[in-house]
Amino acid sequence: MKKIRFILFIAFIASAHALFGQGQIIDFLKAGQADANTLSQAYLLPYGEMLGVNLNSGWYNSAKVHKVGGFDFTITASYTTAPNSKKSFDPQKLPLTVLEQNTPGMAPTMAGSDKESMGFHFKDDPFKETVLNVEGANADFFVSPMIQAAVGLPFHTEIMGRFMPKTTYGDFGKAGLWGLGVKHEIKEYIPFVKRVPFLEASVLAAYTDFTADLSVDEPGVGAGKLETSAGAFTSRLLLGVNVPVVSFYTGLGYGTTTSNFDLKGTFNAGDEGELTDPVALEYKTDGFDFNAGMRIRLGIFSIHGDYSIGEYAVITGGVGINFR
Incomplete structure (x- = not known):
């Protein structure tokens, strides 16, 4: 269990450390706090939304x-x-106060190619000298392991939970997660479905909460931490075919997510001087999605996989122990 919790945290910090702790977001601070937040909001958009999804x-x-x-x-x-x-953004649509892009065109987000970049200069500089470059990071995917359990209750209801106690991981930081879900069978309310033994129908509602503090240390610039919090809620109608060994399932639902990133600490922003707690970002998503999958069950052991279609595509796979 401890190793799996560590993998979950490493999956999170792998991209967060690259973006916050190795220069790109810190580099934005050269433009002052207002434009640094504006650029960071656009640049990290795929990261904030993929975490929630x-x-x-x-x-x-x-x-x-x-x-x-x-x-x-x-x-x-x-x-x-x-x-x-989500792999690029238009700087001309951003309310930048002191920066201006060097050439017309789109700038890469973190999900853009690392071969793409966009230079920026200060608006009041007659020489238009480049002060920072926005570069893609090839970070167009996000992977997260998850551990959870479920138990059957009376009245055709099942309660589910996922939990990771807030744990410190050496000098990296600490992270924790919890979630609760409820699934209720509605097969008995659908005349055709309730007469077919192998057909299943249910509804699900679930919420997950994630928090993490990541150490950020940029030599010569400053040290602090990245505080992350994210909440995600989903409600779904589930339909499935349950036969011996193999079962198929689909889910159609609506989800909402909110992710917050706050860079805490004091950092040297060059000509802008020192900035304290310079970056605070929030991302929200909502919308419908659909998934379809298959589970193979051998005794009490099972393996499953599914694919979700939405604004962000998701492939999920796993193994488990199932009883009754």
Whole structure:
């Protein structure tokens, strides 16, 4: 369990450390706090949204609800990819106060190619000398492992939970996660479905909360931490076919996510002097998505995989122990 918690945190800091701790966002501070936040908001958009989408993934691998006392323990991993529309942004649409792009065109987000870049200069500089470059980071995907359990209750209901106690990981920082979900069978309310033993129908509602503090240390610039909080809620209609060994499932639902990133500490911003707690970002998403998947069950052991279609595509796979 401890190793899996560590993998979850490493998956998060792998991209966060590259973006906050190795120069790109810190470099934005040269433009002052206002423009640094404006650029960071646009540049990190895929990262903030992919984090929320991942938290809404992996909640189920069947439309069937456990019988009373039935349970499952599942380990999953969700792989989310950013669409092409999130790999660049138009600087001319940003309310920049002191910066101006060197040439017309689109600038890469973190999900853009590392071969793409856009230079910026100060608006009041008659020589238009480049003061910073926005460069892509090829970070167009996000992977997150997840551990969760579910148990069957009376009245055709199942309660689910995911939990990772807030744990410190050496000098990296600390992270924690919890989530609760409820699944209720509605098969009995649908005349045709309730007469077919192998058809399943249920509804699900679930919420996940994630918090993390990541150490950020840029030599010669400053040290601090990146405080991250994210919440994700999903509600879904689940339909499935449950036969021996193999079952199929689909889910149609609506989800909302909110992710916050706050860079805390004092950093040297060059001509701008020192800035304290310079960056505070918030991302929100909402919308419908659809997924379809398959689970293979051998005794109490199972393996599953599914694909979600939405603004951000998600591939989820995992293994588990299931009883009743």
